Amino acid sequence: MANEDVWVVIPVYNEERVIADVVEHVRETFPNVVCVDDGSADQSAARIAGTRAHLVRHPINLGQGAALQTGLSYALARPGAKYFVTFDADGQHRPEDAERMVEVARSGEADAVLGSRFLEQAQSVPWLKRAVLRLVVAMSPTARKMQLTDAHNGLRVFSRRVAERLHISMNGMAHASEIVSFLAKSDFRVEEVPVTILYTDYSKTKGQSLVNGVNILFDLSLRDRG
Template identity: 30%
Template sequence: MKLVGIPAYNEEKTIGDIVKKSLKHSDRVIVVDDGSTDNTADIAKQSGATVISHKKNQGYGASVITLFDRAREENADILTIIDGDGQHDPEQIPLLVDTLQENNVDVVIGSRFLESNSTTPGYRKRGIKIITSAANFGSDFKVSDAQSGFRSYSKKAISSIHPTETGMSVSTEILLKISNKGLSIAEVPITVSYNGETSSEHPIPHGISVLLNTLKFVSVKHPLPFYGFPGIVLVIVGSVLGYQFLDAYLNKQAIFIGSLMATIVLFLLGAILCVTAVILFSMATLIREKS
């Protein structure tokens, strides 16, 4: 069974057209109405979709979680997730699904950056590139668009991936889980429309939030470079400052309490980071050995 899943929040202007076009390329369309206050749910039903409604707005990631849970319940062979705001073209669903089947990969991502004629606004492109670089650092593969919400998943991927993030950072969380599970991945070029209002969130705080959450996931997978190396540097700097303070004290030279406090803070912070790195590295190793 081929399912198309559409996370939707107040998308009454576009959801009907998206559902109708998606039905041409799937056995069933499931819309997760994430606490909309408009007619999104009713229009989606009238257009032929199965609608799952959240009582209140929980976030894009919560809708993705619901779609994965439903796909497992339906024993779906393929789950394609597409945005409900009109950014993605449902007519390109076969492009992802055919790539998934013909190349026998587990996940296919529709990337807006594989072709040079991308219409993505400059500020958005730069932000996505930064987030993508962070996600690639934590993965065993490289992608060009870590924030794309247009993706197809195989049965194996559906059963293996269990997202937990309720916000927009679910996209990068899924990428890191694909890497952790050893799933295969491919990208295909897609077109994206930025006509009209396609996001209800301000791009700067939204981008910072996604980047911080991405770094959180990456730091857990790679604790040594994220915590260990900075910790060692701080310990060394603190030790050098401590030696200089002690030498000045023993030789009855002028000493500054501020330098002593800086020494203590740097050394303790470095030690905490080093211990954190060791603990996270040990936990990650144990999890990998048991999985």
């Protein structure tokens, strides 16, 4: 089966309205999906259980970074797993973009492939989110060093070598900057690929505010000082 060596990791927190549809859409392209229910208070786990995705549950909410690490650890233990996709649960990401990114990794051009909203279609990004994302890049030395255009895109592809060495310690949203920092300090080849984000009314309610963006930078500064 195509993409049998790919595992899609979806962190889930209170996404009962959309998660089953997201999973089924992803599985049309990628048969192997693991959802990490991060202590949801709604019926997210039950919706996932009704699909053919693998389900791992956190008994309490630990944060998206923790959910991603749990999912990557689970996927790494699956036989034949070579490529790992991180994918949001709110319906913003497109499986066809993920598939193109996997092909870049398969070609040997990159060990890590990061999706970017700004390489081709920045005009489709809501202005407040665009401001937050540009601020994060501008204030992040590692993002500037790597010349990234979109340091906080949740759509990523890692080779097995990258996934085995990546250990996410920032449980909350600051994990995205932690991943960029890890890649910047490594010898891995990193490529950005343009992707389209589907900003629905539902997904917009899940986005990061400007204050949260500043909080992410503050959390990272405290970690770096420690």
